[in-house]
Amino acid sequence: MSELIxxxxxxxxxxxxxRYGRSICKVNVDGLDINREQLVRGMAWMYRRYTVDASYDAAEGAARAAGRGLWRDSLAVPPWEFRRRD
Structure with missing residues (x-):
């Protein structure tokens, strides 16, 4: 992501x-939606509770289908599941 931002x-x-008080934000750099780009590259999970943009779901689905980024690891744990473990 550093080459983009x-x-x-x-x-x-x-x-x-x-619910933890963290800011929910959309980040754009030079007209590029950085949030979506993270999903496209398989660098993030989409948290559906706070997402209204349907293109995010498509971006995550494409990354998952292609096995990009975190989707290469069959044992990757989403952050919300990780937090529940502790």
Whole structure:
């Protein structure tokens, strides 16, 4: 991701907070939706509770089908499941 965002101006669209008080934001750099790009590259899970953009689901599905990024690891654990373990 660093080649996409390093030393560039990011536009941050705040849309609220999650139940832990963390900011929910959409990040754009040079017109590119960085949130979606992370999904496309298999670098993130989509948390459906806070996502309204249907293209995010498609991006994650394509990465999963192609085995990109975290989808290469059959033992990868989503963050919400990891938190439940502790």
């Amino acid at each position: 390093f030393d560039r101006i990011a536009e941050i669209g705040f849309s609220g907070r999650d």
